Amino acid sequence: DIVLTQSPATLSLSPGESATLSCRASQSVSSSLAWYQQRPGQPPRLLIYDASNRAAGIPARFSGSGSGTDFSLTISSLEPEDSAIYYCQQRKSWPPWTFGQGTTVELK
């Protein structure tokens, strides 16, 4: 199974700052990686697929990059509603479809 490791566990930033979240795969997943946002009490929401493509309705301040084993999600100019847990997920080798353990973004 492909293991996805996210870092850091928690980011604490102020509104207007930028956040960079990392996801590292145990083996290459090419560009077959997605990012999800989960706000408290809500189901996850797809943000990014194929490493860098924004899903429908996702603001341009969310961007993804990377390929192979190293990926990043960048949130520029953080807004209060960006407080959430962010998960990466791979679809290169399945089953199982696997998720990272999540990164919590807290706004001060």
Place this chain on the structure above:
Amino acid sequence: QVQMVESGGSVVQPGGSQRLSCAASGFPFSRVTMHWVRQAPGKGLDWVAAISRDGDRKFYARSVEGRFTISRDNSDYSLFLQMNGLRPDDTAIYYCVKEILGTGYLDFWGQGALVTVSS
């Protein structure tokens, strides 16, 4: 609009059974692979099972293989998860999730059904 509504969540004793249902609407249900993904309290996302659009292919996480069965009724836009031999570590919110056609990415999630396994 796309909607998935799960039902069937409850408190179940260890070793017991429970069936979850998901009513889907707003998209061509019979054309997409569907998944169940769970989330234990305060924990991350854990993929459970998937079923192909025609129901012929089914995939399971090792932790549930042999105990859980995924199925679907395309005529009724419904997805199911039959859970047998439940254990306390199966306690979680179970989400019904739609896959973007043929991609393995999960674009719409229901609100989830809470299953608690406890004596």
